[in-house]
Amino acid sequence: MKTVGIIGTGHIGSLLAKKLIETAIVGPQELFAANRTPEKLNKLAKDLGITPCKDNIGVAKASDIIFVCVRPAEAKAVIAEIKPALSPQKLIISTVSDVKLADLKAWSGIDCVRIIPSVTSEYDRGVMVISYPDGIGDAVKESVMRLFEKVRLRYVTAEENISALSDLTSSSPAIIAAVIQEFAKAAAEKSNGGIPLCDAEELIRETLLGTAVLHDKLSQRSAVQSGKKADAKSPVKSVINSPAEFPVDSPFDILIESVATKGGITAEGVVAVREKAPELYDRVLTNMQNKHKKVGQSLKN
Numbered sequence: 001m002k003t004v005g006i007i008g009t010g011h012i013g014s015l016l017a018k019k020l021i022e023t024a025i026v027g028p029q030e031l032f033a034a035n036r037t038p039e040k041l042n043k044l045a046k047d048l049g050i051t052p053c054k055d056n057i058g059v060a061k062a063s064d065i066i067f068v069c070v071r072p073a074e075a076k077a078v079i080a081e082i083k084p085a086l087s088p089q090k091l092i093i094s095t096v097s098d099v100k101l102a103d104l105k106a107w108s109g110i111d112c113v114r115i116i117p118s119v120t121s122e123y124d125r126g127v128m129v130i131s132y133p134d135g136i137g138d139a140v141k142e143s144v145m146r147l148f149e150k151v152r153l154r155y156v157t158a159e160e161n162i163s164a165l166s167d168l169t170s171s172s173p174a175i176i177a178a179v180i181q182e183f184a185k186a187a188a189e190k191s192n193g194g195i196p197l198c199d200a201e202e203l204i205r206e207t208l209l210g211t212a213v214l215h216d217k218l219s220q221r222s223a224v225q226s227g228k229k230a231d232a233k234s235p236v237k238s239v240i241n242s243p244a245e246f247p248v249d250s251p252f253d254i255l256i257e258s259v260a261t262k263g264g265i266t267a268e269g270v271v272a273v274r275e276k277a278p279e280l281y282d283r284v285l286t287n288m289q290n291k292h293k294k295v296g297q298s299l300k301n
Ligand SMILES: NC(=O)c1ccc[n+]([C@@H]2O[C@H](COP(=O)([O-])OP(=O)(O)OC[C@H]3O[C@@H](n4cnc5c(N)ncnc54)[C@H](OP(=O)(O)O)[C@@H]3O)[C@@H](O)[C@H]2O)c1
Pocket: 007, 008, 009, 010, 011, 012, 013, 034, 035, 036, 037, 040, 056, 069, 070, 071, 072, 074, 078, 095, 096, 097, 116, 117, 118, 119, 170
């Protein structure tokens, strides 16, 4: 088995370490990690039984595959630091937002792959977006896929899609939470004190979980009924671990139809969403895309 290293044991680095060990894809003796400050690292190493390294180059020396999980502003210096320990047999997998494959390759001199994980994978749900550089070999792709074989939905895409997909799959838990919280706030306000905000949040939270389960079931059924056909027009290739390919009929439409009967009360709510939400989501995505650009720009300066 290849040895694996993690540089930066913050939210994402720790999550990756935990999942690799929990799923037994990597054994504790094959996993090495380093972090700028030792506290988080030492706790993680103790919890998982992995080897803490005193510096980043120690991780790079010990590992065939090196995850770089630091913030964008720190990535270049980290790669410069480990460069003496790199060789063409090694692979860097970067979770760093807005640092391009071309820059990673230029800084490191070796093959690099970008991934966008989601915090939801802590509970075995969610998406892992993966982007390979042009011309990378099948053996590298296979070893990357092997590391993430327990992730439910692995989505391989061209690098130009990665920031949009990051907004859709990785940032979205926070966006969805904010949207749902606003819904709860509005309901509490409209009740004139009858429903306390904390109750409204708890009630909508439970409804959200129920909706996700219902949607999942509808999605599986719809995929089976449609003969498990994926969208042939999709510009990106999907690699999917769930029992079915993407359904042709949107399970969202089916779900909405089953709750919002024509001419009924819920349908009025759906009309308001259709009217107002496009503007809101355009703004949400524009704000995030502008921030991607700013971060990308700041890395060039
Ligand atoms: N959070 C998400 O949901 C998410 C999703 C997709 C992609 N990402 C990307 O993944 C990267 C990591 O995100 P995160 O949320 O895990 O950030 P984070 O919690 O701030 O973790 C970053 C870690 O890197 C460590 N670090 C900083 N400089 C270092 C250095 N020179 N050498 C070794 N370790 C160093 C930090 O150490 P200290 O303990 O000293 O701070 C910290 O533990 C970011 O680029 C982010 O954009 C995050």
